[in-house]
């Protein structure tokens with residue numbers, strides 16, 4: 001059975017500010033001294049789903065039916081999203097097939113997550 005492509009824009013927060021952005025991302029520069037506070041504010045305003053809700057989505061997803069692409073915004077801006085990636089990876093009982101990552105500034109801090 002052919003898998004259905006599924007792009008999960010897991011967050012709207014993004015440290016980039018592309019003029020062509022099609023998701024109206026919430027711009028949060030990595031250089032901001034108040035980055036962590038701003039991320040918490042986004043969660044408080046419920047712009048970002050809580051981790052528990054994201055995990056429920058994974059629990060209710062027919063993993064085998066979809067070819068899942070985690071996108072955003074910037075998925076790793078919220079470090080807890082690593083838990084989602086790990087859970088998805090373990091659910092299909094194989095390592096991630098590929099990681100396309102354009103923001104090495106974040107990945108360098110999380111490179112052992114896979």
Ligand code: SF4
Nearest residue numbers: 014016018021072073
């Ligand atoms: S979500 Fe993508 S297109 Fe939009 S600002 Fe971020 S990197 Fe750019």
